Amino acid sequence: MSFMFTVSPGFSPAHLSGWYIFNTWLQKQTELAIHLELHDNFHAQTEAIKNDNVDLIYANSFDAAMLMRDKGFFPLVKAKGKSDEAIIAVNSGNTVEDVAHLEPGTRVAYTDDPDVKMMGMIMLEPADLDATNIESVVANTNILVAKKLLKGDADAGIFLAEAFDDLSKMIKMQLRVLVRSEISDIHHSLMIGPKLLDKREEIQKSLLEMNACDKGLGVLNSLGFDAWEKVEADEIEFMIDLVDALSM
Amino acid sequence: MISDMNPEDIVGEFKEVTLDLYNSVSRKILYTDIETPYPDGKLIVSTTTPEGIIAHVNSAFIQMSGFTEEELIGTPHSILRHPDMPPAAFKDLWNTVIKGDKWQGFVKNLRKDGGFYWVKATVIPNVRQGKVVGFTSVRRKPSRTKVDECTALYPPMF
Numbered sequence: 410m411s412f413m414f415t416v417s418p419g420f421s422p423a424h425l426s427g428w429y430i431f432n433t434w435l436q437k438q439t440e441l442a443i444h445l446e447l448h449d450n451f452h453a454q455t456e457a458i459k460n461d462n463v464d465l466i467y468a469n470s471f472d473a474a475m476l477m478r479d480k481g482f483f484p485l486v487k488a489k490g491k492s493d494e495a496i497i498a499v500n501s502g503n504t505v506e507d508v509a510h511l512e513p514g515t516r517v518a519y520t521d522d523p524d525v526k527m528m529g530m531i532m533l534e535p536a537d538l539d540a541t542n543i544e545s546v547v548a549n550t551n552i553l554v555a556k557k558l559l560k561g562d563a564d565a566g567i568f569l570a571e572a573f574d575d576l577s578k579m580i581k582m583q584l585r586v587l588v589r590s591e592i593s594d595i596h597h598s599l600m601i602g603p604k605l606l607d608k609r610e611e612i613q614k615s616l617l618e619m620n621a622c623d624k625g626l627g628v629l630n631s632l633g634f635d636a637w638e639k640v641e642a643d644e645i646e647f648m649i650d651l652v653d654a655l656s657m
Numbered sequence: 658m659i660s661d662m663n664p665e666d667i668v669g670e671f672k673e674v675t676l677d678l679y680n681s682v683s684r685k686i687l688y689t690d691i692e693t694p695y696p697d698g699k700l701i702v703s704t705t706t707p708e709g710i711i712a713h714v715n716s717a718f719i720q721m722s723g724f725t726e727e728e729l730i731g732t733p734h735s736i737l738r739h740p741d742m743p744p745a746a747f748k749d750l751w752n753t754v755i756k757g758d759k760w761q762g763f764v765k766n767l768r769k770d771g772g773f774y775w776v777k778a779t780v781i782p783n784v785r786q787g788k789v790v791g792f793t794s795v796r797r798k799p800s801r802t803k804v805d806e807c808t809a810l811y812p813p814m815f
């Protein structure tokens with residue numbers, strides 16, 4: 410029997426190969442056949458979850474709610490010291506100094522990542538901007554959001570902070586950050602589904618000990634962090650309430 | 658318990674008023690005209706028991722309110738009640754969340770130093786296994802236009 414592992418789309422492309430390396434490591438540790446399937450967009454991933462084609466997932470806070478409440482998933486771990494944050498940036502030639510000075514009709518570029526979009530829209534509220542008075546410019550990736558700003562096809566862009574930080578120096582030089590969120594309570598978590606629940610403790614233990622050996626640490630570094638940290642269901646419930654409140 | 662405010666904690670010239678809080682508690686409030694601007698990109702988060710006693714605060718809450726975590730945990734949330742806030746706003750808040758719904762509004766909060774800060778607040782019930790085990794409030798930065806509207810609107814409601 411083979412299990413399906415997926416990673417929520419929207420992560421920085423710099424870590425793409427890291428997830429494959431991680432999956433290889435995980436299969437060795439657990440002696441389970443685990444297949445990593447990355448979906449191109451959130452819609453495809455949601456379909457896979459609905460059809461019970463996911464057993465292990467590195468999920469964002471939006472999906473965590475559905476996975477825990479409707480699909481019987483449990484959280485295992487999160488990346489230590491990491492949280493999901495968003496950035497609002499403009500072309501460096503733009504004269505706007507403060508988000509609050511953006512005007513109705515502003516063309517805002519963003520990806521279909523629901524967490525990031527939500528955090529970004531909240532940071533636009535001080536300018537009295539919302540879905541009804543901005544012009545949406547949807548882009549497939551964070552890099553394409555940057556390109557929209559560089560080409561003048563959008564006035565402001567919403568980025569996953571980590572993906573923005575990983576943009577090339579050349580691109581970043583031509584952009585200016587207006588605001589970066591400091592929420593710290595919203596994060597991805599690795600979650601395990603009903604078919605793997607009997608292995609929950611064993612897998613969690615391996616993950617928590619992963620940074621103790623050089624090989625494991627190397628794999629973690631290719632994902633952009635140094636260790637996993639245990640996550641309890643309570644913490645995810647708290648995060649779900651937070652996101653629920655922010656979605657209003 | 659909520660104690661009276663201490664003149665030694667107050668920064669700047671202050672006015673004095675006595676507020677009647679829930680449960681026949683009255684509190685002497687010392688307040689100033691000094692506004693602390695809401696920090697960009699941050700959320701102020703707190704969780705209460707079903708009775709409105711503070712159970713958890715994040716670091717932005719501590720920073721903006723000026724209280725220490727020890728002073729906040731175990732204290733009624735009305736420790737932030739500003740005299741310019743109409744009581745009707747909080748009545749509406751409680752009526753809404755007790756029904757299990759979400760409440761949203763603009764709130765002027767009192768700092769330990771007598772100053773104030775405006776927030777856009779959302780309060781939601783924390784439902785676990787079908788039971789309300791507490792409430793969470795998440796505040797974000799309000800727009801100046803909204804704050805000005807509330808400033809104009811709130812005082813006449815008394």
Ligand SMILES: Cc1cc2nc3c(=O)[nH]c(=O)nc-3n(C[C@H](O)[C@H](O)[C@H](O)COP(=O)(O)O)c2cc1C
Binds near residue numbers: 709734764
């Ligand atoms: C989760 C939660 C957060 C609250 N946050 C605030 C707040 O930031 N400021 C405030 O004045 N009241 C807040 N309240 C309302 C207070 O409980 C209280 O009703 C209000 O301060 C008025 O005081 P009173 O009810 O004693 O008259 C909050 C209530 C809840 C349930």
